[in-house]
């Protein structure tokens with residue numbers, strides 16, 4: 846049990862160490878809610894149907910608003926949207 850807890854703690858700490866303070870939740874709340882709120886991700890006829898499409902759409906919206914995310918930050922935004930709204934899994 847202790848080992849599991851340690852692994853869980855390490856698992857959540859490592860990605861934070863590897864990047865410079867990019868927080869997907871804050872980014873989405875501040876930069877991505879100007880045109881649509883989170884309902885666009887959960888509407889019954891949402892357009893994105895898999896991880897590839899999700900990443901492509903995140904890149905399109907990122908390009909539109911000129912936030913020029915790094916690849917690793919695009920991945921975090923995709924992970925966040927997937928785990929909170931789309932649930933495609935890896």
Ligand code: HEC
Nearest residue numbers: 876877879880885886891892893902903906907909910922
């Ligand atoms: C300049 C306006 C604008 C901003 C800002 C914006 N988007 Fe979008 N986004 C759109 C439009 C337009 C659509 C397409 C909506 C539709 O199909 O009806 C869309 C759709 C999406 C979808 C697909 C929704 C679906 O149907 O499954 C995702 C995911 C998405 N945006 C992510 C983002 C992210 C991440 C950001 C922040 C980087 C962002 N958007 C910021 C305009 C914007």
